[in-house]
Amino acid sequence: MGVLRFVFLGIAAWIIFRLVQRALGLQPPPARREEKPAAPPQAMRPCAYCKVHVPEGESTQSKGHFFCSEAHRDAFFRGQR
Numbered sequence: 001m002g003v004l005r006f007v008f009l010g011i012a013a014w015i016i017f018r019l020v021q022r023a024l025g026l027q028p029p030p031a032r033r034e035e036k037p038a039a040p041p042q043a044m045r046p047c048a049y050c051k052v053h054v055p056e057g058e059s060t061q062s063k064g065h066f067f068c069s070e071a072h073r074d075a076f077f078r079g080q081r
């Protein structure tokens with residue numbers, strides 16, 4: 001009997017300890033880094049027509065779409081209608 005009560009008290013103390021610990025330890029973790037996305041110098045854009053990825057600087061952009069060439073831009077908008 002005595003041993004059982006001791007164990008029960010130990011478990012109860014542990015639960016209370018955990019509850020207090022959780023109540024006190026709710027502050028967010030200190031190591032919260034602001035992650036800046038490492039923007040590549042040239043974002044690769046898929047051609048809307050042939051899906052080939054081309055650097056944004058070398059792509060032809062029109063109406064929110066990127067194209068590897070003006071020929072594909074024309075072909076894309078021709079095929080849309």
Ligand SMILES: [Zn+2]
Binds near residue numbers: 047049050052
């Ligand atoms: Zn293309």
